[in-house]
Each structure stands twice: as structure tokens, then as C-alpha cells.
Amino acid sequence: MQTTRQMIRQRLRRWMQRVPGPEAQPIVLPQRRVYVLPTTAGLGVVVMLIVMLLAAINYNLSLGYAFTFLIAGTGVAHILASWRNLVGLTLSVQAEGECFAGDVAPFRVMLGSRNPYVRHAIQIRADDGRLLLSADTIDSHSRYERMVIPALRRGTMRPGRLTIETVFPLGWVRAWSYVEPDAPLLVYPQPMGELPMPHANSMNAQNAQPTRHFADEEFAGLRDYRSSDSPSRVAWRRAARDGALLVKQFDAYDSEDWLLSWTQLPNTLDTEARLSQLTQWLLQARAANARVTLELPGAGVGPAHGDAHYRACLERLALFGGDER
């Protein structure tokens, strides 16, 4: 019994979604993909109208008839207004910036209107009903909104199936649609681990603190701030002057050459813990702009430095063991 009901619900859902997997962006909601049903409050209004109609008939209340019919007509207009509030809405999701497992995925939604119709009180929910975004007004000027979706695991992540809904204008009727935007985001492993930084040229663990090398480094320039940067490297004076968060970069490849190797890690750590430790080290190396070699089973990159190299290393860590695990 329970299983058939679940099956029916699943079928219904699949039929309603009618999109086989991630969709190309931007997504424009067509008429046939917007569904409408009364809310609990709307059902309350329906019951109220039935009671009022009976009272109007029984007591012969002409104004009772008029009021009942007026509210009923308004309710029907509400159905169409809610439906119209979604039809023609444009939406595209982008991932901006880097993201580590455990962070909030930096998904942003661009909402717009395909026609000069102004939309109000639109909400986006995750599949489990969590509210991700609430937009008060959407007109033809597209606007960005942040969506709060946690990135739980490393690897390629998509925002998943989203429910766009509205109960505007009166809350008696809910119009909704399902979208599954194709906005892939590579989630890097969570940087975590207590082990000291290994060095390629000196295997001495006592020299492992990256801060130790600051004195030897030469200032090499400024680059954009990343969330993983140490606050001590932010060019605060510059920030105070013109508000741009920049980070001081130092050339250090004369002093150090770091080898981040899977095989050097103790056997007590499992795969994810190893990847987390390697990520931690990699971020420290990036903060110091050090030359890094990353060795994973079956492949190695480096030695090299620079943003492109670090990104390549992070991608390897994120996708280690294949994307589909």
C-alpha cells in the first residue's frame, strides 16, 4: 500500500517535471510547465464560501450571494495571476568562485522576466523543501540572488532540482514549476588535517611551518583575495584606500620546493582524509605561492607554481577516484 502510493507519487513527480536531467540555460518557464493548486489557506476559503452560500440561500441574503460570488471570482482571478506570475520567468544559475566541501556552494541565480511583466514574491526551494531564495520583485532588468545550498561532498555538483513557486497575490493558490539547471560546480575536498607541511628539498619536519619562510620571500605583486587566504597577507593599507581586497604575493621558489605526496601520508588515514590533508597543504602552499609537486596514485603534476597550477591540482584532488562515486 505504502509502496504503491510512493510509486504513484514518484511517477506523478516525474511526469510533472518532464525534463530528463539538467537543462540548458537560461531556462524560460513555458506555460505548460507551471502547475497550480490551492494552498491550505485556499481550501479554507473554499469551505468558507460554501458555508456562506448555504447561509445566503437559507436566509435569502442577496448581499450574501453577491459577496460569495465576488470572492469566488476573485479566487479564480488569483489562480491566473499566480500562474502568470511564473510563466515567462527566466532563470539561470551560475557557480561563481571556488568551493570546498563543507562550504556553502557559491551558486547565484539570475532571475529575469522575458516580457515586461513584473513578478512578485517568488521563492525557490530545494527538493527537500528548504527555502533557498526569496525574491520580492522581478522585472525585465535581470538581477542576481544568492542561493544557500551546502556543498557536502567533493566532486562535480549541480544545484539539483529546484522548485520555483509563488503564492502571490493572496496566498490561496500556489503556482510552481520544477527546473534542473545545468550549472556544474567542482567542489574541492575539504581542507583538513593536522600533519606538518612536507618539504621536497629538506624532509625535516621542524621546518614545515610555511610562516617561517615569510622572511625569505620577496614581494612579487598583488592578486585578488580568495577565501582561503590568510588575513595576514591581505594588503590592508590598499584595502583601506580603495576598498579592493588584494593579497600580497611573494616569490618564494628560490627558497622552497614542496612535494605533496599521497604515499607519504600515514596508512591510518582513509582516502578522503588523505585528500583533505593534501588540500590543506596545497592551500598553504598557494598562500605562500610556493612551487608544489602533487603526487597522487598513478599521476603527478608539478613542480610548478601560479594560479593555473594550483587550480589544476585542486581539480585533480576533487575528481580523484572518478567523478561518479
Added chain:
Amino acid sequence: MNPQGERIASPRIPRALALQLCAQAAITLWPYTLFQPWYLSALCAVLIFWRSALAWQDRPAPAGWLLMPLAFIGLGAIVLAYGNPVGRLPGLALLSLLLPLKLLETRNTRDVRAALLLNFFLIVGMFLHEQSALIGFGAALATVGSIAAAARLQRVSLPVLGSLSQSLRLLAQGVPLMLALFVLFPRVDGPLWGLPIDAYSAQTGLSDHMTNGSISQLIPSGDIAFRAAFHGALPPPAERYWRGPVLTRFDGSDWRRFVVPASATPAYQAAGRSWNYTLTMEAHNQRWLLALDFPTASETGLFGGDFALVATQAVRKRMRYNVQSSPDVLVGMDENPWVLQAALQLPQGFNPRAVDRGAQIAAAAPEPAQRVKAAIDFMRKDRLQYTLSPPPLGRDNVDDFLFTTHSGFCEHFAAAFVVLMRAAGVPARVVTGYQGGEFNPVDGTLVIRQSDAHAWAEVWLSERGWVRVDPTAESFPQRIEDGVASALPSTDALPLSMRNNLAWLRALRYRWEAIGNAWNQWVLGYNAQRQMELMQRLGISNPDWKLLASLMASSAGLWLLWLVWRHFPKRRRLDAFDRNWQRFCRRMARLGLPREPWESPGNYAKRIAAARPQHGEAIADIAEFYATHRFGKIPPTAPDVARFAAQLTELFNRLRT
């Protein structure tokens, strides 16, 4: 249907919304102050004021336990006012207290929804008490406000005026359906189930017996008793006698009816002049219908043995009927002996001086007609005073009036005359009803108020049957010609509706009452009968519920089509404008410069200009043109679209080379 709907419910409702709800409660509840005891209204007002003060200071709703004693105080006030917490009026009072109490404990959106439902119930509840045009107007205001509050709940960022215009827009879309269903929804006569006992308690009018002061107490009331729309000429004021209960039995203080069986056709034939009119009777919860002397034809009601028109059941809602009356017809020529016998009865030991005077009249004049004249002369000679507030009379009230106080109202004149006539051996009885009426020039109806209530007498003469004698008119003819106000001494206080000297006030009143009459006829009085009439006027000879249902379905369908057409996304000129831009973007993609989905036209233009700097200026111009018409307030005209298309093609050709 929406398991997540309430999940975002904030713990506290925003201040602006709370204030709007308080204002809304005041708007919804004001009609209740018109009929509720003042302390109930005051309690509601205090509670609403408290809640709005809390909202104003942005403080939360008070603790729930505080509301229990308040609810008990309210219940106590209701019991104090109505003696009983069950029934129509106490029920409405309870509902009206519930709204402010609900507002006081309103914390989240669910509470707000409950308060809004209560608002709707209060709007309809008011109709149980009264459905006047004024109340209808108040209900319309309250409806607009309630819908606006519901919209505000969905979007608190909406300003009050914005929420009101949103509400009006939605309601306006519902109005065509309301009109169609109002006209076409099959009307049922009579209730589906029993009505509460007190459902009709609020109705005033003539009563089925007459004691001293029972007519004069109606005079201060400006309430409308009925309206008559004449088809043809209006009867002169002296013939506007609207016959009500006929009172024959007299026990010394009370005059009561002597029941004579009624029949479906009158016992007399129409003759001479006749008046045709439609009478709209206000509910009075009694069986009699009023008609001019003497009704000869009517499709509603029965013809009483005392020539009054009676309904088959008590008139509990406003009733419309057509009547034909003939003033010159002779009635009661072959009157039953027991009716005449009853019309001669006098209680033993009452009014000895009047009985004595009647005997003297009988001794002096052998002919009954002469006796009638003698009695009229006697009353006129006695210089009686006509006043609304006569001094109190004793046990022998007719004696006191005729010989001691000399002042009384029409009921005293009629009663004294009938006693004199009976003492003189002429069958006589008292007739109560209304005399006169005011012509409303705005809608051409004659309006008869409770203040037109009157009592006169009828005597039976063997060669003429029952003949009307109005002793008041004989003594004070201006009462009949110009109304009560002109016959009364100037020291008597008169209700506003009866004052003749304020012309502008009178004109205003005519207008307002004409509106009231139209409202009654076409809105409140729209019943099964009116529906049938309207359908017949529209050419549908035999409308049954099946036909009405199909008409209803088709008009609702048409309305729905209109609504869908209104809301359906339309292809506009803008789309042609957009299509050109999109074609340009596709072409640019083939050149290796695709527009990213998040790029605005301006940003995209900058990027193209960076890639092809030699055309930068032309590209920027086009992007600006597009943005101005696409997002700005000026929609593109047809030439704009054509020019834009040409520019895009030219630009593309230049970029390609």
C-alpha cells in the same frame, strides 16, 4: 497541498501588517456599532486600540493567558446585553468580539489568515441583521480592505495604497462573474432549514390590537412601512386610506380583532374608479397586507371578511404585490348578522357618560345616518385637541377624553366615535392602518412611513353597507390634507422626517430613499419571482433551473475565457524587437563571439567592441538603443523595430568582413 507553505512563517508579523489588520478590523466592525449595545462596541474598540498601540511600538502580542479573562468579560457583556449567549444577535456579537481577541493573539501568518477569515465571516454576518445600501457600501469597503491585507501578507514590501490597488484589480476581475451569478443563480423561496426564533424580532409596525397610545407611539418613527408605485394617477390625499387590522371587540381598554373568514375572491364587485399599484411591504412579521380601500383584485393574499388583504403567512421579508382598489364600491351590503352584532357590543360599566350621550343622540335622530352626523357634530362642537402627547386617561378612557381632558390622538377620536355610535345603536368598528403617504419625485413612488399610522372608524348603514367615518378628519381636516405635522400644535416635538420646512433636507431625503427603494427592488428583493420576471423580459418564457444552470455555466465560461485572455502572455511588438537582437546574437556566436546568458546587452557590446575595436562606436550605439527600448519606459514603435533590424544587419555585415 503545500507542506512547506508555512515553514517560512516568521515568528512575529511585521509592524505595518499588524497596523493594517487593526485598521481593517475597525472598518469591518463599524456597522456592528449601529445596533450593538455601546459597551460591546467600546470593548471591541479598546481591544483594537490596544493591539494597534502594541503594533505601533513594535511590541509583541500579549501573553495568551491574558486573553481568557478578556474573553469572559466579553461573554459577560453579551449575556448582559441579550440575556442569553445563543441566538442571532448574541452570535453576531460573539463573532465581533472574536476578531479583536484574535488580533491580540496574532503572532504568525497562520493567525493572520484566521483573522482574515473572521473578517469575511463578519462581513457576511452583518447581512443577517441588515442589508441596506449603506451596509452594502460598508461591506464593499471591508472586502477591498481584507483582500488588500491578504495581499500585504504575501508581500509586506507593498505599501498600503499598493495593496489596495492590487485588491481592487483582483476584485474587479471577479465582478463580472458576481453579476452573472447573482442574476442567474437559481433562487429558492423559503429557508432550507429552520430559522432561529428571534430571527424577526427587530420589526416594528401596527399591532393586532389597539390600546391608548399604541398608534401614537409609532408616530416618531421615520421608518418606512411600505412603498406604493402607482400605474396611472395617484389618489388624492383624502382617499389615501391604507386599510390594516380592523378592530371590533372592545373590553373597556383594548380593541381587538373579530376574526371573519377570508376568501380567495372579494365578496363585492369592482365598480367606478380604480387604482392599480404595486406595493412593496417591509417585513412586519404579521399576516396582514395593506391596501387602499377597497381591494378588488390581487394575485397575492386573501380577501378578508373585514375587507383587509391578508397574506397566507406572516410577512417575514420584504414583499411585493400588485393590487387593484376601487374607492367607490359599496361593501358589506349583506353583512352577516353576527358581525353586526359584534359591532354593537359595549363592555358593561365602562364610559357611562359616553353611553348616555349615545342614547341621547339615538333618541334625537331616528335615522342611523342622522345619528352619525350628530355624533360627528358633537365631537366637533366639543373643541377637542389633537395632540401626540395626550394627558393620561383613567379607566373610563372615552369619558375622560370626551368630557375631561379634551385632547387626544387619532386612536382616541376613533375609539370615542365608535363607542358613541354603538351606544346610539349603529354598528361601528375601528380600522387601523396608514393614512396619506409622501410622494417621492425622484423615483415616483408614494412612501408610507410608520409615522403615517392612523386609526379611523367605520359604521354600517343598511342602504350603503360599511361607510368610512374619520372623526379626526372631521375635526381636523388638515390632518388628512397635509399630514400629521400640520394638524399638531407647534409645541409638539416632531421627528426630523416629518418637518416640512427644510426643503433641502427633504430633497436629500427623497434622493436617498429613491436609492434605497431601487436597492430594495433590484438587489435585496431579487427573488425567485423577480428572476422569473427578468428572464421573461429577456425572452425566455419558461426558465427552469436546468436552463439557468446552462446559462450560468456559459456566462462563467465566457468570463473565464476573458480572464485567461487577459493573463495569457501575449506576443507584442517587443518580441519582434527581441527576435532581431537574438538573431544578431546567434550570428555573432557563429563569428566566435557568443553572448553569455548572464551578459547584459551593454556588457556584451563592450566585449564585442574590445574584440573589434574599429566598430566599437557603432556597437555601443546599437546596444544603447536596444537597452533604452527593451528595458526603458519607451516601447519601440514599428519604425524603431525596422530601423533596429537594418542596423543589426549592417553591423553584422561589417563585422564579418
